[in-house]
Amino acid sequence: MNLKEYKTKKMNDPELAKAYEEIxxxxxxxxxxxxxxxxxxxxxxELAERTGIAQTEISKLENGTRNPSIKLLQxxxxxxxxxxxxxxxxxxxxxx
Numbered sequence: 001m002n003l004k005e006y007k008t009k010k011m012n013d014p015e016l017a018k019a020y021e022e023i024x025x026x027x028x029x030x031x032x033x034x035x036x037x038x039x040x041x042x043x044x045x046e047l048a049e050r051t052g053i054a055q056t057e058i059s060k061l062e063n064g065t066r067n068p069s070i071k072l073l074q075x076x077x078x079x080x081x082x083x084x085x086x087x088x089x090x091x092x093x094x095x096x
Contacts, residue, residue, distance in 0.1 A: 026064060033076060034062050040080045051079035 001009075011017045037047055044062070048055040053075060060066035061076075068076070070086075077084040
């Protein structure tokens with residue numbers, strides 16, 4: 001059984017499915033931070049140097065133990081020479 005099959009099987013549990021859905025906003029932010037940093041081909045240390053945010057704090061953001069403020073997200077975006085975009089998307093268009 002591969003990971004996708006395992007996830008599909010586990011998502012049949014209503015409690016797990018609900019908990020998974022509840023954490024998706026945080027997971028989306030984490031994935032966006034990591035993907036943006038990797039797309040710029042920079043390390044956490046380099047991003048820390050560019051933003052003045054401690055590398056340990058960037059690590060906490062990326063592993064989900066710290067929730068970022070909008071201001072902190074903006075600093076990260078600027079450090080990666082990117083624009084921060086936040087959007088609200090109808091649920092029907094993101095459900096699978």
